[in-house]
Amino acid sequence: MIISRKEAWTTESELDYLDNIGTFRPDDQDKETFLRGYIASIPNRVRWAGIERIKITKHAKNLLKKILDEDLR
Secondary structure, X not given: XXXXXXXXXXXXXXXXXXXXXXXXXXXXXXXXXXXXXXXXXXXXXXXOOOOOHHHHHHHHHHHHHHHHHHHHO
């Protein structure tokens, strides 16, 4: 999803970002590393206008849990 400068960033935009985190940089960091960093940075985020912080936090933690659960199999 491409957001123009005129559009506000929304909860749905942030969910889409999280679903694709780690797939947009060609380096040695994986999705787990990016999600851990994202979750750790949540308390420091100043701008939440238009974004449901609790929903985003739960989604990020659920994505990380899914990865960790897959690693245990």
